Amino acid sequence: MTAAEVSAEPSGTVSRRWIAAYCLATVGTFAGWFGPLQILLAKQSDVFAPAGKEDLLALVALLGAAVSAVANPVWGALSDRTTSRFGMRIPWIVGGTIGGVAGLLLLASAQGVGMMIIGWCLVQLALNAPFAALSAAIPDQVPLAKRGTAGGYFGLAQTVGVIVGTGLAVLGSSIVGGYLACSVFVLLSVAPYVLLRKDIVISRAERPARMRLSDFWISPRRYPDFGWAWLTRFLMNVGYSIALLYLLFFLKDQVKLADPDSGVLILTVVNALTVLATVMLGGVWSDRVGKRKIFVSASGVIMGVAALLLAVWPTWTGAVTAAAILGTGYGAYLSVDFALLTQVLPAAVDRAKDLGVLNVATSLPQVLAPVIAAPIVSSLGGYPVLYGVAGVVTVVGALLVHKIRSVS
Structure with a gap:
């Protein structure tokens, strides 16, 4: 392909086979992340440090998220410059998946805190390669007018x-x-x-210039809409990460649920069912009306209300x-936010x-969430204050999306 062809917006349609295969690959990447995040890392923390399980889980999550924040843009930049005959993105999907499986197997065999940390950091490092490649596949393959629908499929997966x-x-x-099942x-x-x-296959002659460290800084003064989109996503994910980090411990210690493991699974399914009900609806509706910001702000406010509800109603029924409320908002947010982000990218060759x-605005909050959440839970008011903070931060982020000017 020529540089002009790579930079051009795609036209036409993608096949149902491509959509199905794309969704399955995305499902696998997120299963590799959230099996550990939702259940397994917390259980390992309880085994290795029962008296300080919250602090250990916070440390592991923080270090893994720090690796993720660096890895994702680096893998993305490398895939933009890959001239393999198999394409720009596929080699990174294959290599990253193999590395992620190795990390999961390392976690399965961990006998102490050190190996647990190394294994989780390897999972975060490796699985960000397929995630970066799959994220870029949508602007690579899907026309602009269908990005909301494509974002819906991405969020669904x-x-x-x-x-x-x-x-x-x-x-x-x-x-x-659990780790073995996830890895397979x-x-x-x-x-x-x-x-x-x-x-997309590019030749060496058409490969973008070699990356410099300074290229990872995208000036919000030069690209203000990109900057506001980044800040909106960052704040909303700070609130979301704070709310989810200690969910298992919240059910165990605050709600006093007899089986918190199953409680997390039930809440995950309830949340997912409501996400599934709105993720495609939000994306398709956004494409039809040609607007993105109102969907992002409304869904963010709904997510904030869900977090505040946990602060004032810490019971199983409240959870x-x-x-359910969180899933309703998050579903529309997932699809429309991604479509909006693809419309504020500075350069197509660096998608x-x-x-x-x-x-990074998604992974960095995972670094900050333990730093914010641990002292709140231990000495600054406990879970009611934690979820109150999560709700307020999410709503503020949702409202800032209206600072973006180039997208309706």
Whole structure:
């Protein structure tokens, strides 16, 4: 392809086979993340440090998210410059998946805190490669007018991935069994997408210039809409990450639920069902009316209300209700936010790198969430204050989306 062809917006349609394979690969990537995040890392923390399980989980989550924040834009930049005959994105999907499986197997065999940290950091490092490549595949392949619908499929697959990962972690019947189940599924999930081999192939002559460290800084003064989009996503994900980090411990210590493991699974399913009800609706509706910002702001306010509900109603009924409300807002947010982000990218030839920079606004909150949440839970008011903070931060982020000028 020529540089002009790579930079041009795609036209036409994508096949149903591509959509199905793309969604399955995305499901696998998120299952590899959320099986550990929802269940397995918390259970390992309880085994290795029962008296300080919250602090250990916070440390592991923080270090893994720090790795993720760096890895995603780097993998994206490398995929933008890949001249393999298999395409720009597919080699990173294959390599990252294999590395992610290795990290999950390392976690399964961990005998102490050190190996647990190394294993989780490897999972975060490796699985960000397929995530960066799959994120860029939408602006690579899907026309602008269909980005909301494509974002809906992307969000749908992420949600199913969370359910599958959590289910595999629970049904594995042990920590080791959970990790093994997740690793097998992650490995198999990418095969159909890889075998389709639908990817952009560029020659060495058309490869973008070599990346410099300074290229990862995208000036908000020069690209203000990109900056506001980044800040909006960052604040909303700070609130979301704070709300989810200690969910298992919230059910165990605050709600006093007899079986908190199953409680997390039930809440995940409730949340996912409401996400599934709105994720495609939000994306398709956004495409039809040609607007993005109103959907992002409305969904963010709904998510904030769900977090505030946990602060004032810390019961099992309150948790189920909040999970349903959160899913309603998060579904529309997932699809429309991604479509909006693809419309504020500075340069088409750096799609994966720039989306990686935007994805830092998702991973960086995972670094900050333990720093914010741990002292609140231990000494600054406990879970009511924690979820109150999460709700307020989410709503503020949702309202800032209206600072973006180039997107309706």
